[in-house]
Amino acid sequence: MTYRTSLTALALALAGLVAHPPAAGATASAGASSVRWKACPDYSDEVIRGMGVAEDKVAAFHSLMKRLECGTVSVPLNHREPGGRKIDIAVTRLAATDKAKRLGAVAVLPGGPGNSGYLDPVLRTALRNEQMAGLNERYDIIGFDPRGVGYSTKVACPMSPNGPQEPGTLTEEAARKTYDAQVAANEKCGRSDPAFLGQLTTENVARDLDLVRTALGERSLNLLGFSWGTYLGMVYRSVFPGHTGRAFLDSVAPPWTRIDEHAKGAAEAAERNFGRMAAWLASRDEIYGLGATARQVREEVAKLVRAYDKTPKIYTDLQRPIDGSAVADLARRNSTEWVRAGKALAELRTATGTTAPPTVKEVLGAPMMGTPVPGAPEILNMTMNLAVACNEDSSRADFDSAWRAYQQLVKRHPATGRAWGVPVMCAGWPLPVQQATLKRGSGSLVLAGHLYEFMSAYDWTLQTRRAIGGTVYTVADDVHVSTTRVPKCAADVVRYFETGRIGRGCAGSPLPS
Template identity: 30%
Template sequence: MTTRTRRAVTLGSAGSLVAVTLIAGALAAPAASAQGTGEARTAYAKDREARGAAVAAARAAKKGIDWQDCPKEWELPQPVQCGWITVPLDYAKPNGKQIKLAVDRAVSTGTKEERQGSLVYNPGGPGASGMGFPLRVANKLPLWEKTSKAYDFVGFDPRGVGRSTPISCVDPQEFVKAPKLDPVPDSAADKRAQRKLAAEYADGCKERSGWMLPHMTTRNSARDLDVLRAALGDKKLNYLGVSYGTYLGAVYATLFPSHVRRMVVDSVVNPSKEKIWYEANLDQDVAFEVRLKDWMTWVAKYDSTFHLGDTQEKVYAQWTKLRAEAKRAPFGGAVGPAELIGYFQKAPYYDSYWVRIATNWSKFVAGDREPLIKAAAPDMSDIAGNKDAENGNAVYTAVECADAKWPTSWKKWDRDNTRLHKDHPFMTWANAWMNLPCATWPSKQHQPTEVKTGKGLPPVLIAQSTRDAATPYEGAVELHKRLKGSRLITEKDAGSHGITNLANPCLNERVDAYLLTGKVDSQDVTCAPHATPKP
């Protein structure tokens, strides 16, 4: 995203200007199809939004991005540059209220002949910032050396996130305050207390950010992504999405199939309409329990180092004991069961945390309690970090609640989570309470997008580990079925979340080859796992 992205061929600029005029004129005329059935009204609304997205993209292509050195407080040093794009709050009203999205880039390091455009990144969430992505170039990470010669690495804060018209649901310092209620209920009264908190959180979202909530959908973020593509001066999008970023990519590929040039999706959200989002969260609970036990098996293997038990069962018993102790008297006055789950869940997410968490846990059991308490307790002095954490949770909730219609019956939530908890106690209730605001969500809930292959969509590269906790393997298989011509690279017997940023030549070389040449293997590929951590 240098001055190169601001270039405009005269014919292209004129063509864009004409398109804006024609589309805006069409939008002004009332349509008879808006009458009649609900299906007709929905189809008409989608058509208006599609035309509105074209208006916004044409406007962005003409304007480009004014790249500058990043503000000092953003902590994005040179050569990273920052800028803004403007998008409609509501794509059905492209000339109505606008919001600003923050973007950044590190320009490609290769020659002019090597450059292939911009590679846009989304790390997931929903609610995570992608602004750190260009640092992979700035810090000269060897894993991305070949790709960074061909592409400007572009990050952005999606709508509602960080500096992109951020939303909020509660005071950040209140949000991080600890200890919180034990997620695992002992009684009906405990469940009533959690339900009350969830409803109050939903109300807080309406009170603090109600004007944004109806528009905090993945479909709108996909349209924002197309506006960003246009502002960058790229005819087609090159995209890397991880975790929720895979669903954003899948929705983009459905809405704008002919606008995709290269797309890599890593650690895949199941795109089935039946899974978005209630069922997907239940699937997570099962997968987290499996991966937690993978880690505990590894801890037991190194019992001579950690002294937490020489079998997975013994290590799990230590976890149960630790949790019970924290419930009786929170460690340091701040680390109860909820905070322990928040800290320990990093191990099922990423095996890069395995040594760190096991070491702190081992020290705690041996009598040195401070490292574990410090790692698991909130830092109330970190005002900026706490603000980011609250904002991230607000966006997560807003997007998942707006994307789909959630069950409103408490009996269903209670029945499903009680059943799952019996065999998968680690995350089930904690996950339920996190999502329960969607049961009383005060804003419109939409129907999920039917992810499918559209005309002009090129091969999409899918990367997935078989034992991923946050996005179970079945999600990658489902997306692979839906996107014709896609290729699935499976990292077998591994479970880290986000594998394209890990050293595994079998995977890394194929990602490079695809991004640099567009070529994929003639069939799906299974890779051996990346190296397992050692203490």
């Protein structure tokens, strides 16, 4: 599961009608909702580039949008009350290009919770690389915005209840203020629209997806899940085993939903992976000067964490203060960022002056976002992220427990632990806990675990296999959901959906040279 800053969504007018018949031989259930097809949004080149599309692929994006079909499916807000209030789920479809050899439909399950999947048929498959584009030859690619996200029905709670924290060592007094503010914000949010927020669960998203399947006229859906989308895939497969085809789940979530255990497992994995980073930096001591052995690098970075917590620095050209949490943030970066993170750590050893060193500014200043480009689609809905996580979190720790957990985390992980805050995300959430029941199934399931990553710790992949079965596909990198980005790995993914066969794994993203 991932937790990131969202872009503000701006409404886009949809008009027109696009007809598309159900898949050959498929029949819709009696009384099932159909897809209300509409014109797809028209994005400017500026918006497209803002989505991460390279300049040389902007024209291809426009071309794919002409093929993409967009619509909505009406579903019950409460699936236990099918005759009650209805909400809309935004759906997209990129039809298979080789209709004579069509094998079915692959639904792309986005991460988050709260990420948009509306444009995933374009961004995650057809436009990603040559290998993933091949998946669209024999499969329709289905994208959707889960309830509470993007173009689907949603609500909004005010976020960021605390304001900026004082830089430096996190004291118990400051942590308690954060905890109390989080409790107040969660209570206010949860009670603002409990009828809607209480229905934001993974199982309800899975039930929505099955109604999308019916509306599309598909007997079954194949699943391609990323991050939280892997948990959604587990739940869909458990609730609708007869409607699930092949499933490939990348960066596997654990088969449980406790926020405290999630933070603990991710922190342990991050510190372990820093050992790899430390060895890499040590082998380049003439460049970074952080130590000639991994142990020396570890000690130097832990020393920097303590030093910047004791004496934080406020740079005039950075909105973020540089304290121990910022140093630890650099230490937990994945291998694609080791070059820049290493340079930033080296700069912080000798930094002087009132402006940030160049790489520090580049790395730690980059996440600050201004006003989104008009017409940009929502990337992540933080209200949905909060509601799903907290509706399913049975820990909801009291302050004393959360503070002890944080202190242990910092003590056990001297290089990266300070990057994690006190685990109070769901403290005071007023709505009842709702957890899905995962079941073993006999259908085809591949669990792609990344050996060194922390956002989805590799051990969670093994736990999930023990809980629900499946085949483990090991990716020997530390990069979250990288499988479809690496051509050799992506070729395995496409081959799996075409043949049902999968190897033992792939190398994943290479280490920087």
